[in-house]
Amino acid sequence: MLWAIGKPKTHFFFKFVSFVGIYLIVVLFVVPPLASIYGKVPMPNSKQGNLIPHNLLYPLLNRNYVTPQTLSILLKTADEVQLANENLKLVYLDSSFPFSKEMPLPPHISHSNGRKVDLCFAYKKDGQLTNKGSCFTGYGNFVGPKSGETDQIEICKSSGHQLYDASRYAGFFKKKDYVFDEVNTKLIIDKLLENQETSRIYIETHLKERLGIQSEKVRSAGCWAVRHDDHIHFQIGGRRR
Template sequence: MHFFRLFFRCFIFVVLTILTQIGGMAYLLSLFATRVMGMSRFSARILVFLLFYAAATFLANMAAPAFGRVPLSCFAGEGDKMMVRSALYCALNRNYVTPRMRDLVAALSEDMDEKFPGTTTVVLDGNFPFIDGFPLLPHLSHADGRKLDIAFYYKDADGYFVDGVTRSPIGYFAFEQPRAGDEQPCEGRKDIITTRWNFDWLQPFFPSYRIEEQRTGFALQWLSTVGAKQFGLEKIFVEPHLRNALAASGETIRFQGCRAARHDDHIHIQVR
């Protein structure tokens, strides 16, 4: 029984650390606190953990700049032109980037709204607050604060732009499927070890929004020109069929490879 309890606690520690980076440590501290205070009720233990986790998240916001990272705010105001897609990203500490990346996405969102008034730029996964090389699963490269995913801009079934909305509730896995004749470098491959998941069973559950071509195309072109020149952007990952459809060009626009996740549900950017 004792061994099972120890194994279970180790498992919880590992899972929380993988998911949030700081959650495992908050869990250990909560175990110590509840033992000292003699708390045995499950609800009390959960509450203590949540308090420790909230405190750790707050302290991470304060301490991250010392490690070269800053949080993107999940509390967008009325006048803000950029928003994190879901508070879940902040709750899991996945909203951290370098100051250069923060400045880049802020400038992109301002220029997008100037070009297309009433446009909000939606961002997705960034990085954890601490330690270069700590993996942000399931991503292969979000481990140093220099990477950020940006959602596509969408229009509804009638062709009208929908602001601050994505097809997927979290911004991922709602793919823009290539058409017959489109460039598909991974067609026919059957890699065993891969994160290029298609989730065909999931696609019918998403609304019938489609990419808003003008805004998404402008964003890609802005990133490959202004972003590269002024903010040190060095890589943009997007699927070839979308790059072609949006007439986006530039040496920074690349294909991520066939073992990495699909990039026809979001745009991945990276700065130096």
């Protein structure tokens, strides 16, 4: 009787382990060479370098593919960030899928061509820099406007764009003890701007004001996108979102 009860559970376990094993083999060894057909390469999936994933879900779900040029720029920028602050890393979120130059990366309205990458803000915990996002996904935990700053969120919502802050629903397991690090977030943006190939960086207007950024390449994404006071949108090449 005990054998009869245990057999289905054992069968499911081996099926699950087999699926995970096959999936990892495909993700690590099959997808990258096929992605090269579309001119894309994966960003690093290790936490050891200066360019790292926010969590392993991004590489495991194949949401970390970029063009070789984009990867080269991000690796260079990550090294320059580390030289400026040895404890600071460049932490990436969504980029694009491996197999298409046209299909957007849901829920984004773009992120199809491998030239657009979302990056984490810098945060502090108990006064110390941390290279982890302020919630599980890295999205949805907003750094809202202070008194006297431009409130683009209210402008967009009051003009009928109610989905502008819909990404708040992606903010799972928010870390309330994490504090937005203005100095190191500005450092990241400044280093990104040093690349001649940088065409756009999207953050909210109030953060651009707060950080004292003057570059015209840094701007709001507009009311038709979602708000960008929870991450940095970086892109090279054309100006299309």
